[in-house]
Amino acid sequence: EVQLVETGGGLIQPGGSLRLSCAASGFTVSSNYMSWVRQAPGKGLEWVSVIYSGGSTYYADSVKGRFTISRDNSKNTLYLQMNSLRAEDTAVYYCARVPPEGYAFDIWGQGTMVTVSS
Amino acid sequence: DIQMTQSPSSLSASVGDRVTITCQASQDISNYLNWYQQKPGKAPKLLIYDASNLETGVPSRFSGSGSGTDFTFTISSLQPEDIATYYCQQYDNLFTFGGGTKVEIK
Numbered sequence: 645e646v647q648l649v650e651t652g653g654g655l656i657q658p659g660g661s662l663r664l665s666c667a668a669s670g671f672t673v674s675s676n677y678m679s680w681v682r683q684a685p686g687k688g689l690e691w692v693s694v695i696y697s698g699g700s701t702y703y704a705d706s707v708k709g710r711f712t713i714s715r716d717n718s719k720n721t722l723y724l725q726m727n728s729l730r731a732e733d734t735a736v737y738y739c740a741r742v743p744p745e746g747y748a749f750d751i752w753g754q755g756t757m758v759t760v761s762s
Numbered sequence: 763d764i765q766m767t768q769s770p771s772s773l774s775a776s777v778g779d780r781v782t783i784t785c786q787a788s789q790d791i792s793n794y795l796n797w798y799q800q801k802p803g804k805a806p807k808l809l810i811y812d813a814s815n816l817e818t819g820v821p822s823r824f825s826g827s828g829s830g831t832d833f834t835f836t837i838s839s840l841q842p843e844d845i846a847t848y849y850c851q852q853y854d855n856l857f858t859f860g861g862g863t864k865v866e867i868k
Contacts, residue, residue, distance in 0.1 A: 749796070
């Protein structure tokens with residue numbers, strides 16, 4: 645079965661760090677583009693970051709310089725390292741697959757909640 | 763950055779009604795546009811890709827059209843299970859989502 649499972653969310657103080665993981669099954673992470681999308685409570689979807697199959701990475705301006713996307717091909721897992729967290733980073737974080745033959749988010753994880761609060 | 767403006771932000775319609783949502787890009791994005799459905803507490807689901815192509819398994823009452831800067835998403839006959847928030851998303855330059863349209867039953 646093709647699926648994504650995110651872990652690593654939780655409550656963290658402002659200025660802290662957190663690493664999210666997204667384990668993939670049924671397909672190969674490194675052969676696809678993989679992305680993180682977040683959704684603040686009661687708000688819409690916001691694209692956060694993408695890693696292309698070739699390894700290039702891109703970020704939304706709101707997280708550039710603070711977040712780092714990466715993958716471990718041996719574990720077939722995607723990561724999001726989040727540093728210098730702010731209250732406005734509070735959201736459900738989804739990982740999603742973007743097949744290189746089409747730029748649509750076709751497979752999504754269930755999401756993991758990150759709450760930044762003192 | 764490309765901005766995506768969706769309208770309306772919410773709508774209420776009766777079962778069986780035709781529902782139309784529009785999405786406008788701040789610049790020409792060709793047909794590089796997708797549509798998603800999100801039900802409360804769930805992850806989004808891809809419905810339409812490349813502006814007008816129906817994702818496998820999605821009911822044919824959903825459709826999309828448009829190119830350039832103006833796009834339309836249509837539900838031809840609203841069903842109770844279609845209650846959700848719908849988002850457009852461009853991929854001409856990285857990725858941007860529209861603000862969403864919440865669809866409710868009248």
